[in-house]
Amino acid sequence: MTLSGPKTNTPTSDTIFALSSGRGRAGIAVVRLSGSLAGGAVRKLGGALPEGRQALLRHLCDPQTGEKLDDALVLFFEAPLSFTGEDVGELHVHGGPAVIAAVLETLDGMEGLRMAEPGEFARRAFENGKLDLTQxxxxxxxxxxxxxxxxxxxxxxxxxxxxxxxxxxxxxxxxxxxxxxxxxxxxxxxxxxxxxxxxxxxxxxxxxxxxxxxxxxARKGERLREGLQVVLAGQPNVGKSSLLNALASRDVAIVSHEPGTTRDVIEVHLDLGGFPVTLIDTAGLRQPSGEIEREGMRRTVARAADADLLVWLVDAAKPVWEPHADIKAGKSHILTILNKIDVGPATGNNRKGSLAISAKTGDGLEQLISFLTDKASELMGAGEPAIxxxxxxxxxxxxxxxxxxxxxxxxxxxxxxxxxxxxxxxxxxxxxxxxxxxxxxxxxxxxxxxxxx
Ligand SMILES: Nc1nc2c(ncn2[C@@H]2O[C@H](COP(=O)(O)OP(=O)(O)OP(=O)(O)O)[C@@H](O)[C@H]2O)c(=O)[nH]1
Ligand SMILES: [Mg+2]
Known part of the structure; x- marks a missing residue:
């Protein structure tokens, strides 16, 4: 399909159109038009316009060839009572790629119509006083x-x-x-x-x-919008990537017995009790053995600096309790977790205030998830809603x-x-x-x- 595509710096008097529903196959797709020619374009495609704000079933046809394109529900919103404040038409067509392509191409062939740029419907709504910027x-x-x-x-x-x-x-x-x-x-x-x-x-x-x-x-509104950043850090081989995989319930990161496996930062998005949490796996911290590892560690430190919560993971067999100074600098929320309790001595070795888990057997993960959920709620949802x-x-x-x-x-x-x-x-x-x-x-x-x- 060759569409003219967005043209920059075009006056807002153009009538614009776009697929407003998601891409890919679906039962229904919505093509939206906005501008003074929207009504005329819908009429050319489907005949007489429906009454304002009422849906009508129409045969959509190519006005040049008369070929039927699809059966569609058609709606029309007369200015200024529409989302953009201009005349708006909506074509609810069948959501197949060829149907959508045919309708968009036909619209693109009409004089005075062009494809919308990203956000252009909302921008027109803003320019016509329907929304302010915060809305x-x-x-x-x-x-x-x-x-x-x-x-x-x-x-x-x-x-x-x-x-x-x-x-x-x-x-x-x-x-x-x-x-x-x-x-x-x-x-x-x-x-x-x-x-x-x-x-x-x-x-x-x-x-x-x-x-x-x-x-x-405490920036809780911005945090909620962006997701709580939780960084997993620790010495090499303590099980950071294993824990990431266990919490994500899938094999996202490579796990191996070789220390220094993870070099890059790996993220997964979790939904904990309705709160968004981004879990970030990082390269283990030690004396770097080469340039790649040094860069990996630089990234670990950088991500830790932005973290809302730093998780310091410790191997139960040889616990190193103190997080490195450069990653804990300025952090008010640090959680220490003792991992591999299936092999190391569990409770006896654990410290007050830290959790004991096994990323391998799943022991303690439920408590960890409930801790993270409470933390997410505390940092993003406590008290009155943020504005x-x-x-x-x-x-x-x-x-x-x-x-x-x-x-x-x-x-x-x-x-x-x-x-x-x-x-x-x-x-x-x-x-x-x-x-x-x-x-x-x-x-x-x-x-x-x-x-x-
Ligand atoms: N027994 C046992 N082994 C574990 C556990 N968690 C991780 N391991 C093993 O420890 C080794 C290292 O695990 P990783 O998850 O790759 O460790 P990492 O901290 O990501 O290591 P780096 O990426 O090198 O920093 C692997 O052989 C894992 O199978 C656990 O809870 N119990
Ligand atoms: Mg790793």
Missing amino acids: AEGLADLIEAETQAQRRQALRQSGGTLLALCDEWREQIILAASLVEAALDFSDEADVPELIEDRARPVIADLLGGLNHHLDD VTRARQRRELEACRDALQAFLSGDAADLELRAEDLRVAAHSLGRLSGRVDVEDILDRIFGDFCIGK
């Missing part, structure tokens, strides 16, 4: 969500939880800013302290308290917080500067929701979507 980010996360806790968080974000808070905060900043403006207009300086100290300051102090409360969340789910959001909120702090700690008599603090704070919230000055980040945010969303 768009939530939607992208909903599509990527692999576990139930991730789904819940993404659904909250796409439903506008952070947006609603932002709007509330912006209003408070605007209120405080209007008081500062009023103070600037007053010639009688006696009124200034009343406006600033008694009225604007409490509003901002209150807002700052709320903002700090949400920022002070900050991405580093971008945190950066804007921190910039807002800094400006509000500057407002509170600055010289109240310097009204011009205090007004500027509030402008900066409001601007950060504007960037967060995408209301102002965000051209530079749109490509990155919407480029992360799949085609058809």
Whole structure:
């Protein structure tokens, strides 16, 4: 199939189309169109349009040759009551590759229509005011969500939880800013302290308290979005790869009695009680015997530095309890596990606070899984749900917080500067929701979507 493909820098007035359901064979596939020509294109393919928001069975035919392409359910959403805010058509065709190819090729042959770029439907929804940026980010996360806790968080974000808070905060900043403006207009300086100290300051102090409360969340929203990073580290041959395989229930990593088997970092994704956990196997730590092993160890140290939880694995026959200084540096969550208890002396050799397992027989793995599940829940799900789910959001909120702090700690008599603090704070919230000055980040945010969303 040769389609024209995405054309860059095309005006948003083009009508776009894409396969919005997943690739591969399926009972049904959904092809979506958006733009002023969507209704006309659907009509050319399937005859009269159905009533808005009602599904109708139609024979889809190639308008050039009259050849029937498929029987499909057709829907039409008239602007502005659609996902993108434009006219939107949906063709629910049979999900076979040839059917999909025929429909997409026919659409591509129509004047004024082109294939959508990744995330272009969502971008149009944003540009037409149907979504703000935080909701768009939530939607992208909903599509990527692999576990139930991730789904819940993404659904909250796409439903506008952070947006609603932002709007509330912006209003408070605007209120405080209007008081500062009023103070600037007053010639009688006696009124200034009343406006600033008694009225604007409490509003901002209150807002700052709320903002700090949400920022002070131990990054649990970002962790939930990305998955808890658990790094398995230890000396060579202690059974790290065996443990990875046992927890993943499949043979992901090579296991051998030779020390120094694992050279590269190997990851598996687990769903523990609805929480996403990325388990990372690493090269054993010892005096490296060559360049490859040295690079493997450099990677181990790098991954350990980013880990939310470091698991230090110890061989029961010859336990080395202390993790290497460079991998435990700065780690607040370390779990020591004694492995190979089927051969080594088990409990007698174990240390307080560590777990005893056998990756070979499966002994102790249940306790380990339940420990990891509790840890995941503690670090990603404890307390009220997080509202900050991405580093971008945190950066804007921190910039807002800094400006509000500057407002509170600055010289109240310097009204011009205090007004500027509030402008900066409001601007950060504007960037967060995408209301102002965000051209530079749109490509990155919407480029992360799949085609058809
Ligand atoms: N008896 C026994 N042997 C084990 C256990 N876990 C791992 N082994 C064995 O220990 C050897 C090393 O296991 P690996 O899983 O490759 O060890 P590793 O820590 O990944 O080693 P490197 O990749 O070299 O750092 C293999 O022969 C495994 O079969 C266990 O619980 N009991
Ligand atoms: Mg290994």
